[in-house]
Amino acid sequence: MTRITQVWIGLLLLTGATVLLAELAPPRAVLVPGALILAYGKARLILGEYLELRQAPGWFLGARRGLAGVMVLFAVLALAG
Amino acid sequence: MKYQSQKIALAYFAVALALFAVQVTLGLVLGWIYVSPNFLSEVLPFNIGRMLHTNSLIVWLLLGFFGAAYYLVPEESEREIHSPKLALLQLAIFVIGTAGVVVTYLFNLFDGNFLMGNGGREFLEQPLWVKVGIVVAALIFLYNISMTVLAGKKTAITNILLLGLWGLALLFLFAFYNPSNLGLDKMYWWYVVHLWVEGTWELVMASILAFLMLKLTGVDREVIEKWLYVIVATALFSGILGTGHHYYWIGTPGYWQWIGSIFSSLEVVPFFGMMAFAFVMVWKGRRDHPNKAALLWSLGCATLAFFGAGVWGFLHTLHGVNYYTHGTQITAAHGHLAFYGAYVCLNLAIISYAMPHLRGRDPYNQVLNMAAFWLMSAGVVFMTFTLTFAGTVQTHLQRVNGEAYMDVQDQLWLFYAMRFGSGVAVVLGAVLFIYAMAFPRREVIEPGYNQPAE
Amino acid sequence: MTVAARPQPDTLPGELLMWVLILSELLVFGAGFAVLLGLRLTDPPGFAAAQVRLDQPVAAANTALLITSGWLAARGLAAARSGAAARCRISLLAAALLGCGFLILKAHDYAALADQGIGMESHPFFTFFFLLTGFHAAHVAAGILLLIGVAWSAQPAGVEVATAFWHMVDLIWVLLLPVVYLL
Ligand code: HEM
Ligand code: HEM
Ligand SMILES: [Fe+2]
Numbered sequence: 001m002t003r004i005t006q007v008w009i010g011l012l013l014l015t016g017a018t019v020l021l022a023e024l025a026p027p028r029a030v031l032v033p034g035a036l037i038l039a040y041g042k043a044r045l046i047l048g049e050y051l052e053l054r055q056a057p058g059w060f061l062g063a064r065r066g067l068a069g070v071m072v073l074f075a076v077l078a079l080a081g
Numbered sequence: 082m083k084y085q086s087q088k089i090a091l092a093y094f095a096v097a098l099a100l101f102a103v104q105v106t107l108g109l110v111l112g113w114i115y116v117s118p119n120f121l122s123e124v125l126p127f128n129i130g131r132m133l134h135t136n137s138l139i140v141w142l143l144l145g146f147f148g149a150a151y152y153l154v155p156e157e158s159e160r161e162i163h164s165p166k167l168a169l170l171q172l173a174i175f176v177i178g179t180a181g182v183v184v185t186y187l188f189n190l191f192d193g194n195f196l197m198g199n200g201g202r203e204f205l206e207q208p209l210w211v212k213v214g215i216v217v218a219a220l221i222f223l224y225n226i227s228m229t230v231l232a233g234k235k236t237a238i239t240n241i242l243l244l245g246l247w248g249l250a251l252l253f254l255f256a257f258y259n260p261s262n263l264g265l266d267k268m269y270w271w272y273v274v275h276l277w278v279e280g281t282w283e284l285v286m287a288s289i290l291a292f293l294m295l296k297l298t299g300v301d302r303e304v305i306e307k308w309l310y311v312i313v314a315t316a317l318f319s320g321i322l323g324t325g326h327h328y329y330w331i332g333t334p335g336y337w338q339w340i341g342s343i344f345s346s347l348e349v350v351p352f353f354g355m356m357a358f359a360f361v362m363v364w365k366g367r368r369d370h371p372n373k374a375a376l377l378w379s380l381g382c383a384t385l386a387f388f389g390a391g392v393w394g395f396l397h398t399l400h401g402v403n404y405y406t407h408g409t410q411i412t413a414a415h416g417h418l419a420f421y422g423a424y425v426c427l428n429l430a431i432i433s434y435a436m437p438h439l440r441g442r443d444p445y446n447q448v449l450n451m452a453a454f455w456l457m458s459a460g461v462v463f464m465t466f467t468l469t470f471a472g473t474v475q476t477h478l479q480r481v482n483g484e485a486y487m488d489v490q491d492q493l494w495l496f497y498a499m500r501f502g503s504g505v506a507v508v509l510g511a512v513l514f515i516y517a518m519a520f521p522r523r524e525v526i527e528p529g530y531n532q533p534a535e
Numbered sequence: 536m537t538v539a540a541r542p543q544p545d546t547l548p549g550e551l552l553m554w555v556l557i558l559s560e561l562l563v564f565g566a567g568f569a570v571l572l573g574l575r576l577t578d579p580p581g582f583a584a585a586q587v588r589l590d591q592p593v594a595a596a597n598t599a600l601l602i603t604s605g606w607l608a609a610r611g612l613a614a615a616r617s618g619a620a621a622r623c624r625i626s627l628l629a630a631a632l633l634g635c636g637f638l639i640l641k642a643h644d645y646a647a648l649a650d651q652g653i654g655m656e657s658h659p660f661f662t663f664f665f666l667l668t669g670f671h672a673a674h675v676a677a678g679i680l681l682l683i684g685v686a687w688s689a690q691p692a693g694v695e696v697a698t699a700f701w702h703m704v705d706l707i708w709v710l711l712l713p714v715v716y717l718l
Contacts, residue, residue: 002610002613004606004609004610004613005606007606007609008602008603008606008609011602011605011606011709012599012602012603015595015598018595018598018713019595022591022716022717031718032718035713035717038713039709039710039712039713043706043709046605046702046705046706046709047706049609050605050609050698050702050705051548051549051557051699051703051706052548052549053547053548055545056545056546056547056548059545059547070565073569074568074569074572074714074718077569077572077573077575077576078572078575078714078718
């Protein structure tokens with residue numbers, strides 16, 4: 001199986017996990033970080049593999065940090081209410 | 082000067098600078114009317130003077146751009162302008178049209194006539210026949226420049242310049258559509274005004290700056306082109322939907338408040354990019370070009386544009402802020418520094434660069450010119466501060482406390498007096514600049530003279 | 536564009552302008568998501584009541600569609616690089632086809648909301664829902680055209696740009712999904 005296909009399966013699994021999480025309808029304190037972590041995982045795969053950022057470790061690290069920061073911001077906003 | 086037809090630029094620059102003098106002088110008259118409201122109220126009503134001040138600004142900036150194009154396109158494309166005769170015809174049309182505007186408005190001839198009369202729109206204020214003339218002249222220009230570029234070498238600089246100039250001319254077509262519904266009128270009006278200064282003119286600015294950096298710093302063309310493309314991409318990305326920042330309160334749907342706020346906040350990026358570009362190029366550049374004045378104007382342009390458009394623009398672009406500041410002196414502060422930094426300085430930079438070549442005066446006497454830069458820029462910056470303070474007080478008294486407009490204006494007298502003072506400095510600076518360009522024939526600088534750029 | 540003395544940072548893969556675009560788009564959508572979440576704080580029950588009107592299964596199906604389409608696009612690029620033009624074309628056109636499927640489902644989504652009398656002005660949540668998903672859908676449409684366009688010549692350089700755009704559309708969607716549909 002090629003790497004491209006492995007990534008695809010990974011993305012599908014993460015999507016499945018997101019659906020499962022939504023179905024379980026846990027309290028917000030679980031739902032919010034859960035859904036955002038899963039989204040981070042998908043974004044990281046797309047950036048690193050499909051957009052090939054993995055070849056540029058410095059940029060990739062910066063992108064991951066930026067993304068993680070944004071996710072934290074979203075989580076804070078979503079949980080503040 | 083390598084190509085004879087570059088000389089056309091001289092005529093354009095001369096007319097542009099003459100109009101520049103008229104424009105700032107009219108500004109001074111307006112500034113005095115703010116201090117002493119009955120000044121000239123019979124001869125030159127404020128609204129007419131204001132129209133002439135802003136319209137002559139637009140016209141001379143455009144003439145400067147045309148001149149710049151006629152100067153730099155031959156050098157980039159490595160061939161003569163397709164038709165120098167057409168270029169002069171184009172200039173003649175512009176001059177006649179401008180004279181027509183002035184006469185029509187000063188004496189309010191043909192009031193209400195659809196072809197000959199006034200139209201009532203800021204910045205785009207021309208009788209219909211002049212608008213048609215402008216389009217004809219623009220077509221001549223585009224034909225002339227495009228033919229030159231197509232026949233010669235194509236560079237990123239000429240490509241972007243052409244893109245900007247074509248876009249500029251096509252957008253002007255919206256000036257013909259003047260619906261009677263005031264909300265719609267404004268909507269289309271901004272298609273021209275905003276998409277000019279925050280879209281197509283930015284492309285012109287980026288390409289002229291790139292040309293100047295190429296010549297003045299000697300940095301490799303590939304490096305300059307990379308910056309140019311990135312700046313242009315961010316300008317178009319943010320600027321087009323950034324139009325939304327004028328659609329907050331004119332009856333357009335509420336979602337424009339968010340589209341406008343988000344996209345126009347990003348408009349700071351290209352202006353920051355141009356400033357970073359100019360300084361990084363100078364820093365990396367190995368060439369010690371003798372034309373220090375052109376370099377000073379270029380760096381001043383990029384810096385003041387960043388502050389005027391980027392910082393002062395962002396100041397009031399979020400709709401929560403604009404709700405209070407809309408149409409106050411804050412807007413005037415931003416309008417002055419943005420236009421001055423981005424487009425006035427840009428024109429004066431390319432004129433400073435080109436004039437010594439056009440008039441065969443190497444190496445250059447640029448001390449007066451640099452003095453003019455500091456005088457004029459200090460004047461505009463100080464004017465921006467006085468207007469910003471005036472606008473802050475005005476916003477508070479009028480929009481927060483709810484005092485009546487004229488009562489507030491009475492309390493702003495001191496700011497307006499100071500604005501007038503700074504205006505005097507601007508006009509003196511402009512006169513000094515024109516003198517430095519037009520008159521000194523002999524050089525006072527010995528060879529090897531080396532003054533730091535700042 | 537850094538000083539020569541410093542060690543060169545690793546160079547970005549692909550087209551520089553594409554990365555400028557990707558970053559710009561992420562900034563715009565990111566700002567939109569943040570504002571949506573911020574506004575939610577002013578009226579949590581209202582936002583929750585609005586959000587339950589959305590069709591989450593359709594959103595999940597659309598996610599699967601886009602992800603699969605991104606996989607096909609990546610295969611298309613690999614094929615273009617190895618000179619297999621026919622395989623590249625098939626992959627890219629299949630990717631575009633799934634993109635069309637996404638748009639059809641999206642249109643159903645909008646139509647269902649319209650049937651309930653819900654529009655842009657119904658609630659701040661819906662203003663953002665329509666703005667963000669509508670803007671994203673416009674990118675999907677543009678991406679489809681791009682994919683079809685580069686499938687024609689199947690040259691690696693062009694395919695790289697179009698597939699990068701397509702992955703960006705994908706990326707935005709996976710971030711949009713939790714913020715708009717779940718939180
Ligand atoms: C290079 C110099 C100048 C530029 C680029 C410039 C540009 C402009 C622009 C764009 C506007 C319209 C602003 C708006 O719509 O908010 C304007 C209006 C005005 N300008 Fe200037 N101007 C310059 C010089 C001056 C000078 C020297 C003065 C004199 C003090 C002056 C006084 C005014 C006044 C009083 C208005 C009318 C503001 C109003 O309606 O409240 N300007 N100018
Ligand atoms: C060189 C570029 C720019 C120039 C020459 C310029 C010039 C102007 C002028 C003359 C006006 C007044 C128009 C009128 O109402 O008559 C204006 C308004 C405005 N500009 Fe700019 N601008 C520039 C860039 C920007 C940027 C980058 C931003 C935002 C970041 C911005 C934000 C605004 C806003 C929000 C208004 C509306 C003010 C109000 O509501 O009264 N401008 N601009
Ligand atoms: Fe604007």
